[in-house]
Amino acid sequence: MKKLILASGSPRRRELLAQIGLEFEVIVSDAEEIMTSTHPGEVVKELSSCKASAVALTLSDEQRDVVVIGSDTVVAQEHRILGKPKDEADAFQMIQMLQGNTHQVYTGVTLICGEKKTSFYEKSDVSVYPMTEEEIWEYIHTGEPMDKAGAYGIQGYFAKYIREIQGEYTTIVGLPVGRLWHELKKFG
Numbered sequence: 001m002k003k004l005i006l007a008s009g010s011p012r013r014r015e016l017l018a019q020i021g022l023e024f025e026v027i028v029s030d031a032e033e034i035m036t037s038t039h040p041g042e043v044v045k046e047l048s049s050c051k052a053s054a055v056a057l058t059l060s061d062e063q064r065d066v067v068v069i070g071s072d073t074v075v076a077q078e079h080r081i082l083g084k085p086k087d088e089a090d091a092f093q094m095i096q097m098l099q100g101n102t103h104q105v106y107t108g109v110t111l112i113c114g115e116k117k118t119s120f121y122e123k124s125d126v127s128v129y130p131m132t133e134e135e136i137w138e139y140i141h142t143g144e145p146m147d148k149a150g151a152y153g154i155q156g157y158f159a160k161y162i163r164e165i166q167g168e169y170t171t172i173v174g175l176p177v178g179r180l181w182h183e184l185k186k187f188g
């Protein structure tokens, strides 16, 4: 297995990569996130590519055999794409939309090693129990929503509002590790 660089500041992504027994270095880029598509799957592929490319560009010649991993997660509810909330009022609006409904979580991943590059995405469906306004504010005051796409974390307090998921759990937390491992093997 080649050396790995995780181009992400997300603690969840580090935990998931460590969970499957991989060793890696973390380099966080300040990539400009350029979006040209409106399909959530294409959006997360593009954004993951921006993050991985920004780090790949900083590597020296000796590091050309390293695989750089970039990733991005969004929530899609009907025709809307939700990233991280701007403030608590935005978080309230997002959770208000998600409660009592089913939405999709898309995570895109890009792997870059020298000239070789691959991007893919995974999608999971998440159904949320109805929540009262009081419950939504109580959840926002846990501080959990602000750094998360769709303003919730399935791995935290929000778990008690999850009715059903279809698809891979790690896609929702931010890194679909089964698919990632499958793709990494192709890099040798």
Ligand SMILES: Cc1cn([C@H]2C[C@H](O)[C@@H](COP(=O)(O)OP(=O)(O)OP(=O)(O)O)O2)c(=O)[nH]c1=O
Residues within 6 Å of the ligand: 007, 008, 009, 010, 011, 012, 013, 028, 051, 071, 072, 073, 074, 075, 084, 105, 147, 148, 149, 150, 152, 153, 154, 155, 172, 173, 174
């Ligand atoms: C839906 C959901 C998202 N999230 C997180 C995963 C991502 O960290 C975050 C979405 O933001 P991203 O912009 O994908 O990632 P990030 O800014 O946290 O990290 P980086 O760009 O450096 O890789 O939301 C959860 O932790 N749990 C969830 O249930």
